[in-house]
Amino acid sequence: MSRIKQIKVNAIRNGTVIDHITAGKVRKVLDILELDGKEIVMVGMNLSSKKLNRKDIVKIENKELSHNEVNSIALVAPNATLTIINDFGVVKKVSLEIPEYIENLIVCPNPKCITNSEDIKSKFRLTKDEPVKVRCHYCEKKYLIDEVKIKK
Amino acid sequence: MKNLISMRDLSKKEILHLMNIASKIEEGKIVPDMQRKLAALLFFEPSTRTMFSFDTAMKRMNGDTIIMSGTGQTSVKKGETFADTLQTIAQYSDIIIMRSSIEGSARFASEIVDIPVVNAGDGANQHPTQALLDLYSIVKTQGTLENLSIGLAGDLRFGRTVHSLAQAMALFNVKFKFISPSFLKMPQYIKDDLKLQGVKFEEYENMEGNIDDLDILYVTRVQKERFADPEDYEKVKGSYILEKTMLSNVKENFKVMHPLPRVDEIHTDVDNTEFAYYFPQAKNGVYTRQAIISTLLGEV
Numbered sequence: 536m537s538r539i540k541q542i543k544v545n546a547i548r549n550g551t552v553i554d555h556i557t558a559g560k561v562r563k564v565l566d567i568l569e570l571d572g573k574e575i576v577m578v579g580m581n582l583s584s585k586k587l588n589r590k591d592i593v594k595i596e597n598k599e600l601s602h603n604e605v606n607s608i609a610l611v612a613p614n615a616t617l618t619i620i621n622d623f624g625v626v627k628k629v630s631l632e633i634p635e636y637i638e639n640l641i642v643c644p645n646p647k648c649i650t651n652s653e654d655i656k657s658k659f660r661l662t663k664d665e666p667v668k669v670r671c672h673y674c675e676k677k678y679l680i681d682e683v684k685i686k687k
Numbered sequence: 688m689k690n691l692i693s694m695r696d697l698s699k700k701e702i703l704h705l706m707n708i709a710s711k712i713e714e715g716k717i718v719p720d721m722q723r724k725l726a727a728l729l730f731f732e733p734s735t736r737t738m739f740s741f742d743t744a745m746k747r748m749n750g751d752t753i754i755m756s757g758t759g760q761t762s763v764k765k766g767e768t769f770a771d772t773l774q775t776i777a778q779y780s781d782i783i784i785m786r787s788s789i790e791g792s793a794r795f796a797s798e799i800v801d802i803p804v805v806n807a808g809d810g811a812n813q814h815p816t817q818a819l820l821d822l823y824s825i826v827k828t829q830g831t832l833e834n835l836s837i838g839l840a841g842d843l844r845f846g847r848t849v850h851s852l853a854q855a856m857a858l859f860n861v862k863f864k865f866i867s868p869s870f871l872k873m874p875q876y877i878k879d880d881l882k883l884q885g886v887k888f889e890e891y892e893n894m895e896g897n898i899d900d901l902d903i904l905y906v907t908r909v910q911k912e913r914f915a916d917p918e919d920y921e922k923v924k925g926s927y928i929l930e931k932t933m934l935s936n937v938k939e940n941f942k943v944m945h946p947l948p949r950v951d952e953i954h955t956d957v958d959n960t961e962f963a964y965y966f967p968q969a970k971n972g973v974y975t976r977q978a979i980i981s982t983l984l985g986e987v
Contacts, residue, residue: 647788647789647790647810647811648789648790648791649769649789649790649791649792649795650791652769652789653768655795663883664879664883672791672794673790673791674809674810674812675693675791675812675813676876677876677879
């Protein structure tokens with residue numbers, strides 16, 4: 536990490552860094568994170584990036600993300616990288632990918648879909664469309680990722 | 688095949704197999720016996736035609752039916768969940784045939800009961816038995832499902848029948864003409880699917896002048912209530928009414944199909960021409976539904 540970035544967004548001792556978030560999507564990422572209000576969270580918006588030109592970043596002290604949080608973040612910020620930090624060192628770094636099969640993470644935007652009237656888990660699959668879409672297993676409608684709401 | 692929920696679940700091989708069974712049932716070469724079998728016809732959204740067609744199909748095979756039409760007389764009205772209603776009915780019957788305005792309801796039903804489920808229409812989503820009877824009608828009149836030129840006319844936006852048919856025909860190297868008012872065009876998600884499958888289609892706003900090179904013209908009703916301004920309806924309605932005079936240059940093998948009920952989109956003067964096929968099409972529905980029920984119950 537360059538010195539300039541370190542000044543803009545402080546390093547953390549232990550916790551998780553979500554980097555390379557598409558610029559403008561950090562609010563959605565924060566919505567997904569199950570935070571109890573006590574964590575130290577640092578947010579950078581519109582930072583310059585070689586990979587994305589502009590990017591957002593979130594650093595959270597003393598938190599590891601759940602499986603659901605990781606999959607949900609992959610949906611709203613598919614280019615993001617996740618780094619787990621221990622004692623200022625990188626323990627693990629992964630690039631996020633949208634899962635092929637998405638269970639109980641998305642609210643189907645179709646008000647007539649059974650998932651919005653019965654107490655059942657939503658199920659979606661990625662389609663081959665460009666840009667990528669998800670298709671509801673039940674009502675079979677396809678949506679752009681930006682059109683769907685992530686469950687909390 | 689354990690259930691019939693969506694045309695998207697069926698392979699070309701499975702479709703052709705069902706067509707073959709329907710044909711053999713029609714010719715009397717297969718006589719499925721449904722004696723002691725009970726079909727539950729759960730029509731949460733009322734329908735006379737599709738319900739009668741299933742009822743007839745079951746009774747023509749010596750089977751029996753229990754029928755629920757609407758939710759007025761049932762415990763759904765008392766607040767029972769959809770899931771509980773289905774699981775109870777599944778204790779009484781051998782197969783559930785259901786229609787609902789809730790999209791995905793038949794898929795959900797198939798996941799919670801252990802008897803076969805047939806989707807008889809779920810909102811604007813799927814109506815696979817209609818699509819299969821349409822395919823059966825096409826193969827009967829054209830001798831093949833391959834390489835045909837098919838016009839779909841009328842309300843292509845809200846009609847689940849044309850959606851299911853378009854998806855099904857996509858497997859057979861079809862060429863489509865979509866003929867509709869601009870705001871009742873085939874939905875983008877269906878067109879995207881067709882493009883991904885390499886299906887050729889063109890879009891038009893007039894029936895006249897666009898039917899002479901077709902093998903099949905599938906007409907659906909443009910409903911007045913879809914238009915916000917009644918004047919807009921009056922302006923376009925004439926473009927979607929088929930009359931006998933428009934048929935003078937059509938191909939010899941040309942047939943007009945319609946899922947019925949018809950209102951005024953096909954003039955009655957077409958009925959007595961060799962091109963009208965909508966009433967035999969309804970009869971084909973019984974053979975097709977016999978084939979579906981007997982296949983799902985393992986009787987053929």
